[in-house]
Amino acid sequence: MQLVLPYPVAFSLCMTATCTTTVASATFLLWDMALTLDTEVARVWMARKTLGTTLFFLNRYIPPILCKNYELSSTILDLVSIAIIECVLVMRTHALYQNKLILRLLASLCISSIAIMLTCFLIVFKNETFIPASTIGFRGCLSGCTSSLCQPLLIAFWIPFFCFETLVFVLTVWKSYKSCLCYSASCWSPYWV
Numbered sequence: 001m002q003l004v005l006p007y008p009v010a011f012s013l014c015m016t017a018t019c020t021t022t023v024a025s026a027t028f029l030l031w032d033m034a035l036t037l038d039t040e041v042a043r044v045w046m047a048r049k050t051l052g053t054t055l056f057f058l059n060r061y062i063p064p065i066l067c068k069n070y071e072l073s074s075t076i077l078d079l080v081s082i083a084i085i086e087c088v089l090v091m092r093t094h095a096l097y098q099n100k101l102i103l104r105l106l107a108s109l110c111i112s113s114i115a116i117m118l119t120c121f122l123i124v125f126k127n128e129t130f131i132p133a134s135t136i137g138f139r140g141c142l143s144g145c146t147s148s149l150c151q152p153l154l155i156a157f158w159i160p161f162f163c164f165e166t167l168v169f170v171l172t173v174w175k176s177y178k179s180c181l182c183y184s185a186s187c188w189s190p191y192w193v
Helices: 007-035 037-045 051-065 070-097 100-127 150-156 159-184
Strands: 128-132 141-145
Touching: 007 037, 037 051, 051 070, 070 100, 070 159, 100 128, 100 150, 100 159
Parallel strands: none
Antiparallel strands: 128 141
């Protein structure tokens, strides 16, 4: 026998679970930051300031700071984090290959990916309806998308990131495979393609 709860009760339980999950996630993030602070200070804060260290600081410390309008700020921060991650992956893959063609390809895919994701987000955000959560005893706001485009766009939002990450993964695995072949054949060059 299945228990069916009235809509207000089910909704209230979902909101409570969402709030609890948000607090747990924030606690875990802050615990991780505190746990690795000594290593971070030694290896990143004391290092020469480069694009890599700047991206690290942006990715590490912007998300916990800005959280006023959760829906808008969290998605924009997700996009910023994704852009930073993609830039780091472009730099890392370029360091493996030292090839300007691969650098240009990955940089253009990175920019295209962020542009597509931003476009999808803006279309969905334009079609969302926001209702104050105080009407049911919670803080913040509730959102819902009123357009039939929302679900396909929310799926399409992640496709460019998935394709970019898959390409970087394949390039990294290929470079590792070639390096293993080269190492086993007793030829050693860190830039062997």
